[in-house]
Amino acid sequence: MTAPAPTSTVVRCRINGRDVEMLVPVRLTVAELLRDRLGLTGTKVSCEMQVCGVCTVLVDGNPVSSCATLACDLDGTEVLTVEGLARGRNLHPVQEAFMDANALQCGFCTPGFIMMAVALLDAHPDADQAEVREWMDGNLCRCTGYAPIETAVTVAASRMDAQ
Amino acid sequence: MAVLPELGLVRSGDLDDVLAAVDYDHAPFAGGTELVPAMELGLRRPAAIVDLKRVEALKGIEVDAEAGTVTIGAAVTHRRLSDHAGVREHLPTLAAAASRVGNARVRSTGTVGGNLCFAEPRSDLGCVLLALGATAEVRSAHGARTLGIDELIVGAFETSLEPDEILATVTVPFEPPGMSYWKLQSYERPTLGVALVVTEDRWEITVGAATERPTRIVLAAGDTAGLADFVGGLEFSDDMTGPPDYKRSVLRAYLQRTLGAEL
Numbered sequence: 186m187t188a189p190a191p192t193s194t195v196v197r198c199r200i201n202g203r204d205v206e207m208l209v210p211v212r213l214t215v216a217e218l219l220r221d222r223l224g225l226t227g228t229k230v231s232c233e234m235q236v237c238g239v240c241t242v243l244v245d246g247n248p249v250s251s252c253a254t255l256a257c258d259l260d261g262t263e264v265l266t267v268e269g270l271a272r273g274r275n276l277h278p279v280q281e282a283f284m285d286a287n288a289l290q291c292g293f294c295t296p297g298f299i300m301m302a303v304a305l306l307d308a309h310p311d312a313d314q315a316e317v318r319e320w321m322d323g324n325l326c327r328c329t330g331y332a333p334i335e336t337a338v339t340v341a342a343s344r345m346d347a348q
Numbered sequence: 349m350a351v352l353p354e355l356g357l358v359r360s361g362d363l364d365d366v367l368a369a370v371d372y373d374h375a376p377f378a379g380g381t382e383l384v385p386a387m388e389l390g391l392r393r394p395a396a397i398v399d400l401k402r403v404e405a406l407k408g409i410e411v412d413a414e415a416g417t418v419t420i421g422a423a424v425t426h427r428r429l430s431d432h433a434g435v436r437e438h439l440p441t442l443a444a445a446a447s448r449v450g451n452a453r454v455r456s457t458g459t460v461g462g463n464l465c466f467a468e469p470r471s472d473l474g475c476v477l478l479a480l481g482a483t484a485e486v487r488s489a490h491g492a493r494t495l496g497i498d499e500l501i502v503g504a505f506e507t508s509l510e511p512d513e514i515l516a517t518v519t520v521p522f523e524p525p526g527m528s529y530w531k532l533q534s535y536e537r538p539t540l541g542v543a544l545v546v547t548e549d550r551w552e553i554t555v556g557a558a559t560e561r562p563t564r565i566v567l568a569a570g571d572t573a574g575l576a577d578f579v580g581g582l583e584f585s586d587d588m589t590g591p592p593d594y595k596r597s598v599l600r601a602y603l604q605r606t607l608g609a610e611l
Contacts, residue, residue: 189356189395189396190356190357190358190369190374190395190396191356191357192354192355192356192357194357194359210354210355211354211355211356211357211396211397212351212352212353212354212355213352214352214384217351233350233385233388234385235381235385235450235451235453235454235536236451236536238451238453241453244456247427247456247457248452248453248456249453249456249457250381250453250454250457253380253381253384253385253388254380254384254457255380255384255397257357257359257399258380258399258401301452301453304452305452319448319452320452322451323450323451323452323453323454323536324451
């Protein structure tokens with residue numbers, strides 16, 4: 186390797202169902218790509234240490250911290266953010282359940298919790314309470330408390346199962 | 349929001365290209381769960397990252413029934429490891445530990461190699477792999493060498509890897525009967541982890557997370573004096589998960605309860 190490594194790279198991926206092809210700096214995080222370049226500000230950023238979960242998005246169905254994932258790693262993947270959940274005016278069952286269970290107060294952590302719940306219920310549609318807690322315990326909420334959130338995920342699971 | 353400094357990217361599907369590129373300024377890069385925050389905090393400033401994720405040789409999970417081993421590529425994620433049928437069958441304790449590493453996001457992207465090579469003391473995999481007698485194959489452009497886990501991890505955040513070496517695979521003997529792993533954890537990393545292999549005549553004890561690196565001892569079953577010496581002699585870390593005396597008390601209580609030993 187004699188030539189210096191390139192500091193930008195082409196990323197081809199699908200974000201919320203739309204094909205995207207962009208030249209991105211290697212140093213760019215997924216959160217910066219989504220928020221600053223694509224205007225998808227539903228994804229929030231807080232701890233930047235993979236601890237709080239507000240920046241959770243799905244990459245090929247897996248939940249990842251967009252604050253600590255580099256955009257160059259999105260090449261060839263399918264990305265889903267909170268903006269990609271609703272179908273027109275019809276909210277995703279997880280979004281509906283969060284409203285119905287009053288599982289939010291200030292709402293800052295909500296996109297992250299919702300994306301984590303979507304990832305869980307896609308992978309384990311019949312998740313029990315232990316699985317719900319195991320998957321959601323990497324997301325922090327500082328106002329609502331966790332009981333309504335757990336209820337919302339359980340309600341969403343039963344509604345999605347019935348559909 | 350932290351903005352990373354300019355960063356180069358080396359990406360190839362060929363292991364030789366990757367090995368030719370890696371050095372102190374060209375950091376091996378897989379999940380990024382440790383490296384990206386370290387770069388954001390300014391603790392690590394490589395000129396470029398060398399992506400390992402496109403090298404098939406670093407992504408395999410191979411069960412060798414004849415040898416009684418499972419060989420795991422360094423770029424295998426925690427989720428793939430914990431979901432893999434062969435790992436669940438032959439290494440159930442490792443699979444269970446991998447399914448509880450960090451949080452669900454860390455398990456999506458974080459890798460076995462990254463976990464071991466970052467050598468964060470508060471880790472589960474190092475402890476469980478040391479208990480299992482795993483070996484690490486280390487590669488560079490100049491050759492390969494095989495190390496025990498206790499030769500790979502030499503201290504807190506410290507491995508014996510040279511700057512141009514990468515961890516390629518970890519080979520793990522099938523789990524022996526009588527194995528368990530228990531951890532105490534309040535935050536995203538464990539406070540204390542204990543792997544045990546208990547048979548009629550042996551106590552094999554590996555302690556992780558609470559010390560700078562995992563520590564293993566093999567005692568004759570019932571050797572409570574030896575066990576007390578081991579617990580008394582461990583140098584526990586003093587960090588945000590608690591002071592050394594607390595960790596020693598928890599370990600002593602757990603071993604008393606589990607082994608039925610009066611310490």
